[in-house]
Amino acid sequence: MGMEVDSMGRSGGLAFLWKKGVMCTFRSVSVHHMDFVVAVDEGEWRVTGFYGWPVVSDRHLSWELLRELRVSNGDFPWMCIGDFNEILFATEMKGGNRPQWQMNNFREAIDDCGIRDVAFEGYDFTYDNGQEEPDNRQSRIERAMGNERWFDMFPRARLIHMDREWSDHSHIKVILQPRPDRDVRGGKVFRFEQIWVGEEGCEEAIRKAWASGTGDLPDTLTDCAKELVEWKGIGIGKIVRDIHSKRRRLKCLNEGGRSARAINERKQIVKDIASLLKQEEIFWRQRSRALWLKEGDKNTKYFHQKEGQRKKKNHIAKLIDDDGREHNGTVAVAAVAKEYRPERR
Incomplete structure (x- = not known):
């Protein structure tokens, strides 16, 4: 379920989505905000998605809207999250200069609203203009802020700055109730993956195992599985490891310098990640048997759920x-x- 506001050319655009069963009550909307009340086990709280005016001369309208939202809040626990197109301190920008009055206006607005930052993890900056040095500019213009009642409800909440990939902005994610670290599960059952079909070496590995088999079907299938594991690794595990490896390198490039070489390497890694994500999509499509999915969807969580349902039947x-x-x-x-x-x- 959800609601959306169209973009203005290449700027803006808002969407608010929630899972079936989650109680969300609509409050107000404009091209620069979406406002809802969410009901959870801890109680009701208010969330506002915010998009600040991108043009500096209009920036005062952002702070007027923020104050209006505060007045309408009443006594609700409140979190405001989004792209404010402004920074609070000079340390939140790398390259270039920000006039002090712009930052002061932002600080005064959030002080009037009685909200403060949710502590973040990740790279310091959420926006990168993608230019080579010395023209590169980075800043922290995305953030999440809450009032004291909201922090009382979610005292352990934290904000994650996701690693930037295709966009010049980083995604940000609020974790309301962080989970403790969990142990990694052990080995998995072998399964032949459709994405191997057509890859060099796959047919040869199968022929080798079949030719050397004893004639007993279970033993031959076991030998075949061993040959395929040796040839390709461990199926989806290898794909996931490759994605993680590429994203670790991407993280280094995002946080490093902006030479022409680094920018070109970053472009190639983003393409590699897209290819690996496509393979992951095919993997879960095969597992879920939901072959009606439209090309290009990246909702692998849906496939995980379908796979879980299939296991119950199989x-x-x-x-x-x-x-x-x-x-x-x-x-x-x-x-x-x-x-x-x-x-x-």
Whole structure:
């Protein structure tokens, strides 16, 4: 479910989305803000998505709107998040200079509203103009701020500056209730992946295993799986590791200098990440069996959910052997499956 406001040319554009079952009550909207009340276990709180005026001469309108939103807030816990197109301090900009009066006007507005920053993690700046040095400009113009009642409700909340990829802006994400670190799960069951079809070496690995097999189908399939794992790695795990590796390098480039070489390398890595994400999409499409997905969708979380539903269905409760006897239970079913011999032609 959601609501959107169209962009103004290449600037602006707002969208507010929420999961089914989450209670969101609409309050107000304009081309520069979207305002909702969200009901959660902790109680109701207000969230405002904000887009500040990009032209400096109009920037005072941003602060007038922010103050109006504060007046209409009443006693609600309130968080305001978005692109304010302004910084609070000179240290929030790299390259160039910001007039002190611009920053003062922003500071006065948030003081009048009684809100303060949500502590962030990640790179210091959320915007990069993509130019080579010495013309490169970076700044922290995206942020999230809350009033004291909101911080009382979410005392451990933090803001994440996501690593910038295709856009000149970084995504930002608020974590309301950070989870403790969890242990990584162990090994996974082998599965043949559709994305391997057509790749060099795949057919040869299968032929090698099949030719050296003993004739026993389960053993031959096990040998085939071993050959494919040795050839390609561990399926989706390798794709995910490659994505993480590329993004770690991208993070270094985002936070480093802006030489022509670094900018060109960054462009190539962004293309590599796009290719890997496409492979990940194909992987989960195969797993979910939801083949009606439109090309280009990146909603892999949806596929994870569909895969989970499929696993619930793909359970063999019983098997009937060649003599017509019914076998129940994991061990008995596995024994019948292992003894099965397809007719040779």
